[in-house]
Amino acid sequence: MDLPKEYNFKEVEKKWQKRWGKDKLYKFDPKSQKKIFSIDTPPPTVSGNMHIGHAFSYAHEDFIARFKRMNGYNVWYPFGTDDNGLPTERLIEKIKSVKAKDIRRDEFIKLCSKTLKDIRPDFIDDWIKLGMSCDFTEIYSTIDEQSRKISQKSFIDLHKKKLIYQEETPVSWCTTCNTAIAQAEFENRKLNSHFNDVVFLVGTKEILISTTRPELLPACVAVFVNPKDKRYNKLAGEKAKVPLFDYYVPILKDERVDINKGSGAVMCCTFGDMVDVEWWREYKLPLKVTITKDGLMNNEAGNYEGLTIKKARHKIIEDLETNGLLKEKRQITHNVNVHDKCGTELEILKTKQWYIRIMDNKKKLIEQGKKIKWHPEYMLKRYINWVENLQWDWCISRQRFFGVPFPVWYCKKCNEVKIAEEKDLPIDPLYDKPKGRCNCGCSEFVGENDVMDTWATSSVTPQIVLDWDKKGKVPMSLRPQGHDIIRTWAFYTIVKSYYHFNEVPWKDIMISGFVTLQGEKMSKSKGNVINPQDIFEKYGADALRFWSASMEKEVQAGLRTIIKLWNASKFSIMNLQDYKLEKPKKMEVIDKWILGKLNKVINESMEFFNKFDYSKNKMEVERFFWNTFCDNYLEIIKNRLYGGDKIKRLSAQYGLYTTLLNIMKMFAPIMPHITEEIWNLYFKDKEKVESIHTSEWPIYDKKFEDGNIEEIGDKFVEILGKIRQFKTSNKISLKTEVSLTLEKKEYNLLKEALADLKAVANAREIKEGKFNITLC
RNA sequence: GGGCUUGUAGUCUAGUGGCUAUGACGUAUCCUUGACAUGGAUAAGGUCGGAGGUUCAAUUCCUCCCAGGCCCACCA
Numbered sequence A: 001m002d003l004p005k006e007y008n009f010k011e012v013e014k015k016w017q018k019r020w021g022k023d024k025l026y027k028f029d030p031k032s033q034k035k036i037f038s039i040d041t042p043p044p045t046v047s048g049n050m051h052i053g054h055a056f057s058y059a060h061e062d063f064i065a066r067f068k069r070m071n072g073y074n075v076w077y078p079f080g081t082d083d084n085g086l087p088t089e090r091l092i093e094k095i096k097s098v099k100a101k102d103i104r105r106d107e108f109i110k111l112c113s114k115t116l117k118d119i120r121p122d123f124i125d126d127w128i129k130l131g132m133s134c135d136f137t138e139i140y141s142t143i144d145e146q147s148r149k150i151s152q153k154s155f156i157d158l159h160k161k162k163l164i165y166q167e168e169t170p171v172s173w174c175t176t177c178n179t180a181i182a183q184a185e186f187e188n189r190k191l192n193s194h195f196n197d198v199v200f201l202v203g204t205k206e207i208l209i210s211t212t213r214p215e216l217l218p219a220c221v222a223v224f225v226n227p228k229d230k231r232y233n234k235l236a237g238e239k240a241k242v243p244l245f246d247y248y249v250p251i252l253k254d255e256r257v258d259i260n261k262g263s264g265a266v267m268c269c270t271f272g273d274m275v276d277v278e279w280w281r282e283y284k285l286p287l288k289v290t291i292t293k294d295g296l297m298n299n300e301a302g303n304y305e306g307l308t309i310k311k312a313r314h315k316i317i318e319d320l321e322t323n324g325l326l327k328e329k330r331q332i333t334h335n336v337n338v339h340d341k342c343g344t345e346l347e348i349l350k351t352k353q354w355y356i357r358i359m360d361n362k363k364k365l366i367e368q369g370k371k372i373k374w375h376p377e378y379m380l381k382r383y384i385n386w387v388e389n390l391q392w393d394w395c396i397s398r399q400r401f402f403g404v405p406f407p408v409w410y411c412k413k414c415n416e417v418k419i420a421e422e423k424d425l426p427i428d429p430l431y432d433k434p435k436g437r438c439n440c441g442c443s444e445f446v447g448e449n450d451v452m453d454t455w456a457t458s459s460v461t462p463q464i465v466l467d468w469d470k471k472g473k474v475p476m477s478l479r480p481q482g483h484d485i486i487r488t489w490a491f492y493t494i495v496k497s498y499y500h501f502n503e504v505p506w507k508d509i510m511i512s513g514f515v516t517l518q519g520e521k522m523s524k525s526k527g528n529v530i531n532p533q534d535i536f537e538k539y540g541a542d543a544l545r546f547w548s549a550s551m552e553k554e555v556q557a558g559l560r561t562i563i564k565l566w567n568a569s570k571f572s573i574m575n576l577q578d579y580k581l582e583k584p585k586k587m588e589v590i591d592k593w594i595l596g597k598l599n600k601v602i603n604e605s606m607e608f609f610n611k612f613d614y615s616k617n618k619m620e621v622e623r624f625f626w627n628t629f630c631d632n633y634l635e636i637i638k639n640r641l642y643g644g645d646k647i648k649r650l651s652a653q654y655g656l657y658t659t660l661l662n663i664m665k666m667f668a669p670i671m672p673h674i675t676e677e678i679w680n681l682y683f684k685d686k687e688k689v690e691s692i693h694t695s696e697w698p699i700y701d702k703k704f705e706d707g708n709i710e711e712i713g714d715k716f717v718e719i720l721g722k723i724r725q726f727k728t729s730n731k732i733s734l735k736t737e738v739s740l741t742l743e744k745k746e747y748n749l750l751k752e753a754l755a756d757l758k759a760v761a762n763a764r765e766i767k768e769g770k771f772n773i774t775l776c
Numbered sequence B: 001g002g003g004c005u006u007g008u009a010g011u012c013u014a015g016u017g018g019c020u021a022u023g024a025c026g027u028a029u030c031c032u033u034g035a036c037a038u039g040g041a042u043a044a045g046g047u048c049g050g051a052g053g054u055u056c057a058a059u060u061c062c063u064c065c066c067a068g069g070c071c072c073a074c075c076a
Helices: A009-023 A052-070 A086-096 A105-129 A145-160 A214-219 A274-282 A299-304 A309-322 A359-371 A379-388 A454-458 A461-465 A483-501 A532-538 A541-548 A556-574 A589-610 A614-642 A646-667 A672-687 A707-729 A744-749 A751-761
Strands: A036-038 A074-076 A078-081 A135-141 A164-174 A186-202 A205-211 A220-225 A239-241 A248-253 A265-269 A326-339 A347-356 A373-375 A408-411 A417-419 A445-447 A476-482 A506-512 A738-742 A763-768 A772-775
Touching: A009 A105, A009 A541, A009 A672, A036 A052, A052 A074, A052 A105, A052 A476, A052 A506, A052 A532, A052 A541, A052 A589, A052 A614, A078 A105, A078 A461, A086 A105, A105 A135, A105 A532, A135 A145, A145 A164, A145 A454, A145 A461, A145 A483, A186 A214, A186 A309, A205 A214, A205 A265, A214 A220, A214 A265, A214 A299, A214 A309, A220 A274, A265 A274, A274 A347, A299 A309, A309 A326, A359 A379, A359 A483, A373 A379, A379 A483, A454 A483, A461 A483, A476 A483, A483 A506, A532 A541, A541 A556, A541 A672, A556 A614, A556 A646, A556 A672, A589 A614, A589 A646, A589 A707, A589 A751, A614 A646, A614 A707, A614 A751, A646 A672, A707 A738, A707 A744, A707 A751, A707 A772, A738 A744, A738 A751, A744 A751, A744 A763, A751 A763
Parallel strands: A036 A074, A078 A135, A220 A248, A373 A506, A476 A506, A738 A763
Antiparallel strands: A036 A476, A164 A347, A186 A205, A186 A239, A186 A326, A220 A265, A239 A248, A408 A417, A408 A445, A738 A772
């Protein structure tokens, strides 16, 4: 059967996506004896469409999945969606016009699960349209029953191992989201502010304190000066009077005070920053809290009670000014940590939270990171850098409504913690009752209100997809993910895997870069965003995938390659109609040459892919296909394909079939649709395999390596180039007949290929002598 | 300030201690050859960011500088 004249990517891509789904081509077979290759797929968040960055990174992992599948692995490539967290909470609130806090927590989670089930197919459609080869028959959600169960089980296991503890301690707090947050959720912002020189009185003397946060004056518990600072060090031990609030705090010496910053004297408040926390701890200072969890001033702030932090700041500055207590006000910009979800400036509040131990085990966690192969390698350094610089244990409790509940109750009488039993999971302690009594004999409990940090659940995706360890054990084969979540997803997963199993979660981790457009990062504000949905429409998924496999800036190159692939296949298959897979007894030298070249590419392609370097693989295969195969080989053998000699024709057919077949296979991971279509139309019957994606990857065979043949072929191409150059510079058609004279050395070398050369060059004759091309 | 990373023709990019530095897009000229004009052929275009150093030899290794990017720290 001939190929249709034109390739209709829209129809073909849709057709195969449907078929693959229907045939369950990518379904994981747990009974298979093949070696497993498992991928810890990143679950995207349902609230929002697929963007181009997604498209690229998911395409990249799919290349690997398809390559491994063709290499005989039993590929476990699960798919899930991340529905645990603020974005989902907001989405459901919007769709269903409800407020999470007005509903029972378990009801809200149910509502989410139900709603997500409805909208998920639509959302996942983009991933299917991209041609992903995940097993879409079982899709997990990070809030579903299984995920809650595993997440709670993880908590219980770590609690047993004493790696989780609860403590009331200063923690970073978001006053908008009303919850504690972890260091990993900090985002840095450059903000404008004022440096205010405020007058503190020491006896009758004035001492200036520079502060950007005068609203914390009522939280001031000490003044610090540097022991080496001659201006102030004599004052140590005395008391300073806090302006406006008129109470006294001690003046203390500490080397952490920067003499050159501001006035050189600092007030310590509970809490303005991390140094305040350190001083508060070390010097056993009292706690004076002036800010509520919602970001309002409390009764400690006296007249300012009830004001927001910002309003209080303005009011206090005004009052300082009118009382002559403000000496100077300078505008500055400084970096402030804000909550990555909402942009609110973070406060430090002393609250009771659950923590997972990190600080004690930093060295070991770095060691774990080193046991994983990072792609690219230097990303490991980012990991190490992050772990080394961690300041706090991982705070996993959030004062939110939506999320995985802690499997924890507190005894009403003695406040002792009671942990749920594993067989009852998942539970919600607000509505489920614990079994048995507290050690104190009391049988009444209060459920834990807090929910877990979403990362506490995301960090067990290997256990979710492996059903803890029923379907397989860590390490999984591969984690693909973005560089921006090394500090969260990668790190926390490594932590959990280490604590639970003393094992790394995966053997390899592949970090995708970010998509740039002409060197610029794509962003909505720059207006240079490209939607994958538009690309699917205009160019198709294969073109998008092809594009993502390289650094080119245009998708169009992808579509061109696809059309070229179609046309080259059409031509080849047209000339292979009568080919019955026979192997010619005698092969022409050019046909041997193309097989040698092909074999080299097969070898390289394998090497690149094994290093997850799909981009170099693409480059090599593309170059071979376009340049060597289309521009040279096809042109050379045309004459033999058309012409009379049956043996020579068969030799060409053999070369053509073998080369095209293997090009198809090597392109299959990158462009799964068109290769499947051509496979289906032609190769399927010959190769007796239903899908190209379950066919065998080309095998490298050393016996095709023949230096002598390669020399002949390369010389052939070189001379062909000279002939083309001659014709072009004389502005004549390549069809024009010429007369060719070759040097003796070359003439002898090319002896067996002269007929082919004569044909492709359109030479009337080839003589021996001084190299020369002439018009006839 | 610390760490990482990049700097190659108009644009994007490959690459290596040594033959004439890769490819694509774009440009120019030609070719309507029986798969493909979304094609083919040919050509022009580069002091490989700058300055030193190691070396017989550096775009490639080292140092410094300049310019981007990413992550972190810096909140008095």
